[in-house]
Amino acid sequence: MTNLPDKARVVIIGGGVIGCSVAYHLAKLGWKDIVLLERKQLTSGTTWHAAGLIAQLRATANMTKLAKYSQELYGALESETGVATGFKRCGSITVALTDERKEEIYRQAAMARAFGVEVEEISPNEVKEKYEHLNIEGVKAGVWLPLDGQGDPANIALALAKGARQNGAIVREHVRVENITKSGKRITGVEWEANGERGHIAADHVVNCAGMWGHEVGRMAGVNVPLQACEHFYIVTEAIKGLTQMPVLRVPDECAYYKEDAGKFLLGAFEPNAKPWGMDGIPSDFEFDQLPEDFDHFEPILEKACERLPMLADAGIHTFFNGPESFTPDDAYHLGLAPECENFWVAAGFNSIGIQSAGGAGMALAQWMDAGEKPFDLGDVDISRMQPFQGNKTYLYERSKETLGLLYADHFPYRQKATARGIRRTPFHQHLLRNGAVMGELAGWERANWFANAEQKPEYEYSWKRQNWFENSATEHRAVRENIGMYDMSSFGKIRVEGRDSETFLNYVCGGDMSVPVGKIVYTQFLNSSGGIEADVTVTRLSETAYLVVTPAATRLADQTWLQRHVGEYNVVITDVTAGEAVLAVMGPNSRKLLQAVSPNDFTNATNPFGTAQEIEIGMGLARVHRVTYVGELGWEVYVSADQAAHVFETLQDAGQEFDLKLCGMHMMDSCRIEKGFRHFGHDITCEDHVMEAGLGFAVKTDKPNFIGRDAVLHKKDTGLNSRMVQFMLNESEPMLYHNEPILRDGEIVGYLSSGSYGHTLGGAVGLGYVPCAGETAADVLGSSYEIDVAGTRVAATASLRPMYDPKSERVKV
Template sequence: MSELPTQARVVIIGGGVIGCSVAYHLTKLGWTDVVLLERKQLTSGTTWHAAGLIAQLRATANMTKLAKYSQELYGGLEQETGVATGFKRCGSITVALTEERREEIFRQAGMARAFGVDVEEISPQEVKAKYEHLNIGDVKAGVWLPRDGQGDPGNIALALAKGARQRGALIKERTKVTGLSKTGRRVTGVDWISDDGASQGHIAADMVVNCAGMWGHEVGRMAGVNVPLHACEHFYIVTEAIKGLTQLPVLRVPDECAYYKEDAGKMLLGAFEPNAKPWAMTGIPDSFEFDQLPEDFDHFEPILENACNRMPMLAEAGIHTFFNGPESFTPDDAYHLGLAPEMDNVWVAAGFNSIGIQSAGGAGMALAQWMDEGQKPFDLGDVDISRMQPFQGNKHYLFERSKETLGLLYADHFPYRQKATARGVRRTPFHHHLQEQGAVMGELAGWERANWFANAGQTAEYEYSWKRQNWFENAAAEHRAVRENLGMYDMSSFGKLRVEGPDAEVFLNHVCGANLSVPAGKIVYTQFLNTRGGIEADVTVTRLSETAYLVVTPAATRLADETWMRRHVGDHRVVITDVTAGEGVLAVMGPNARKLLERVSPNDFSNALNPFGTAQEIELGMGLARVHRVTYVGELGWEIYMSADMAGHAFETLHAAGQDMGLKLCGMHMMDSCRIEKGFRHFGHDITCEDHVIDAGLGFAVKTDKPAFIGRDAVLKRKETGPKARLLQFKLSDPEPLLYHNEPLLRDGEIVGYICSGNYGHTLGAAIGMGYVPCEGETAAEVLASSYEIEVMGVRVQAEASLKPMYDPKSERVKV
């Protein structure tokens, strides 16, 4: 083992397809000092038994972009490396057996088209023409992707490994990582031992990448890093040879939890059953290498019965192989990619949820670019590991959630669909009060949040659909209450980060685009920018005192935003503390919000003392609170912060005082429909790290006349050149269709982008969407002079476009 170095720029742990892809792409960027360590043999964990389906159509824009790259990469890998990858562009078909699934796959097809994927919606008869063996009696429609394909998973990984070796990477098998040495927030090296125990050593490393697959959780623990994933059993069968069977497209029948692949005259049938079987609760055996798990035919039998009806020739074919192997699944069915929040040089690429082959090419490319440049090459929010909360590493939680997530791969991906397992972990101080009033809860980052309120006699649960769901009118009533009278909703889940110390002002002025040199009690809306002017966080910052500020973040990005600040502290004398759970927050919004507060508090809520954008300490009932006069719904209102111990009293006081005023409890769906009418941006959809703050229309929140801050040069440059794109608000001319996100956006008949967020505007009377329109060198008037359409389910719908908010464009209602 003497050939292992004592030092490396990066050590990659794990030799599955993703570890090999990361090594391949790093060397492609010119890195030569790359070491990959594999505990047994390359591909011996999960990669070797993967089905090898290579598809481009994914549930989100980012995943589609990365899967498209994988397909393009694998198409040329064999020629580059000489390793036969078995890659064939045989195409793929996904069929729908229900009208709901038809809408889902057609909407996905529209999204794919917006990203340049060759895709076609086809009829049942066209499905039959491409797949003669299929029973299409109840098939409603299909989607055809001619450039999709299949390949040999093991050989794809080996080809990536060979490409990496050819450019200088060292790949060592039968070398297990036993520990990681650390100093502060950095790993300094990797301890290893040979498989036979004959030799061991240490490699000092500038960076470490955890590509350990189903061992990723355990390897993460060595580094003090949270990598939530759990192995589940994954089943497929391979038939005996079927006479006359020739190459067929890959086929997916998600309504029957099944996929089909022809391979060398045999058929492979695989399943993503609704109730999965978690595996290795007490740990993965140390000897695991190319291992199979025990058969469980009873578990697989319902899938096989449906398959024999769907493809009658299977009933006549003998079973050659019944395979059961482990795959790792994450709590939200998206893989983990990126720089671990807990450490500054530990990267993660793991938890690929049975889509590792089709994702590994793109994921490896994206991570390598991120490592090389020190910032994300484009928005990776769907898969960025910083979205995971610390508690999600809990083994019991992972066991319970993993039962569901495998099946969700082929479940209907309805808008607003909520996870059913591992719920109730994080509850706000108002949880029981809201449930008593008919709240229907959703979950975000583990938080139980009231999304809408059921009426008396109405079933308090979701009935999912792609059309108007059962809560549509409930949310409309909540929306009207906020617009016309008075609404109250729980915002306790939003992140609250105290930044304190003698350098708090200087530090925040360095991290934020806005000027934080403001008096105590002032609230500032601002962004954290990267060096390209992209938006890393969208927050409000309230100055509490000379040395203390409160940064309020979206619930989903609290950890990411805290991590961003910590990584830029430098020598500033500040302390950053997460106080999210310490305070409850109730938002009171609507034209009569001031009247309600005057009923419960002796304090002055007038414009003279408490204008928009200011905070004050108040008495509330018999307790104390702090009110922030801000809004995310575009109405007069306050966010009321109180310590958790007084939260129950505050709720009861406000709720009782509002009864004769028509106070309505509201949920998150209302908040989103109101904010989109007002044109307020939603972080993660409308604004991301790849969206320039000027293009996003948020230049007003950036103050370039203050001392240097992150992104200042990029902002000044874009102000000189003008925006390369503009974020527009769109209103459909037809009040019936619904917008969610990712619908293709057409300008003068040509696809120019996609809708990044959508909801129904109950006041404006139609679906509202936000989307970027490329416009380099154009004036705002020229952009607005065009004709716009949005494609919904293959139908182009005329849309009115605006740069100003369509609702209350001068923000007069929030300042009354």
């Protein structure tokens, strides 16, 4: 008999390191009636064969916080549970073999300092001192993180499982979940099977920690969990005489990592062209299994490794290992509450960093489940970032060939995925390509990022310096600032909210006032109970009972889900209409002249002032124009039904020849918006950034009686700001800013840039970032001297609390 309960507060599916971590952390929070079900034995999927590298530094501050937490947790688990985790702080070294990689790892080192991670840039000779066996020929530089470590993956999971049991959780092996029961959007429980015995556990919550089975388990619940298993290779040598504990070594330019363990070397690879596996499903009896060897696939990595670490050439191979691991479309794991359900959670798809991520991910998810709100910004990994189409198996197969290798590829700014492209195209796609558009991809949408000249190859040439499109984008930027530019905004999310309670409902969800006349556009945020920003949107009143919410392309699903979760008793219908309307932004001092040339309607301030919309005739078609801007210039967004989109594009482009109209891309939009100090959701503003500290208090109307976050806004007004969003411009014109560069105030690191781009009008790189200011006035903040750390070099910067470009917004209202 399995002796499983009929009811649980939470059922966790999957007994790898992630599932064990979630159980452990929920139990630590005092949850009772926790049941973890593992289809075979604990760790038998992918955890058991993980390399066990435990690094602190990740791509963002919060992901780094989670990785650091994992490391600290593993250090203490052994004494708590009595299970040896094998955790050692042996340090890690990453070396660069090219100048571009050197800049990358130096930028990472600067970022590490801003995130509070101990780090040191080291010379090739210093690399040799710390790693005596390494051939440093071709090594340009290294980065040393002394507190990085390694551990025993299986035992870390078993320690977490024991810790969960010690706090009352039930952990059962050899119990397979066959089905997930559901009523509406709520999961009601799971059906299980064990040795022919079957049963049902009613559950308040279900957590999908099924690893490479996560996609399949998600489908049982009607939930999209896009991930794909890929083959992952490493070798373990025979014992090498005299080999002692070494740091973890990464040589990403040769796709390789090295770990010393018990006098042997483990050599692993993230090769550029990966091998997806399990397209027909993971075998039901898979347990501690290996995949067939493919020495030909691994041989190029091994050849380079024997040159880089000559002692490998003389060491026998004890184990050639090939095992599957799951990868996601963007190399970030899936965490959080599934958009399709009210109580189905996901923690899966860890892209070969499951051991170093598991502690922090389990902690974050447990806190989220306990409080009902994210404990801090988890946008990088929130499952709601995934688009429905990304669960397509053919898409996952094609994309996963690339994502494994991207872990060790050069992480150039603006780097675009090369696989699984062209899936979502706007109605203007072919028009843009014919005019030289170079496409980027976001949430599956193909978007023109810049336009190549006639004699120029229309593709990216990546670098950490000025890339080959820098001047192209500068020309587009100047067109919008000085004349007129047009760009495609069709990918931005469009959500209709309609019904008799639409005004009341949106007044509850939004910080702004939705009790406005038909045709009025309101810039607003969705706030959480802490005053943090869950969404940054414009809301246009289309009629007495209908509004259009316009969101960033990447967050449409998350923003729609936020709306749906707060509907309650309000009588409203919420519909995604993104694909139904195409949008062309016509921006610049001469934009009014162009629109007047193609439409009989009146675009003057008297009829169509800033922040209003109107229905128009255009060419031989119909459209709706919204007078708003994300580039800080006079302009309109032209909304047109998909069937008439091509006609409207051609009408505007043909008439635009008289005005020297310039087609523009997303890079232009980014450089213009940052000069104007406009915030970018997901970078400058997130769920943990208070709307007042983000400098967006003007968009919140606290005289409304009741809206989410109102008390937190009033409280912040009473107690004062702890930090302020500040705009910075480098005093030197050459260096480039992207994001995460440290901010130094009077010589001390106080934060980091949340976003960065080049200000072609201002004449230098511009960034936004938060500066602590508790008890300080605005004058105090601006009274300091500031520098930005660019790849280890401090560059003086000018700081401002007002937009450096057109601070009074006079240009948008002419």
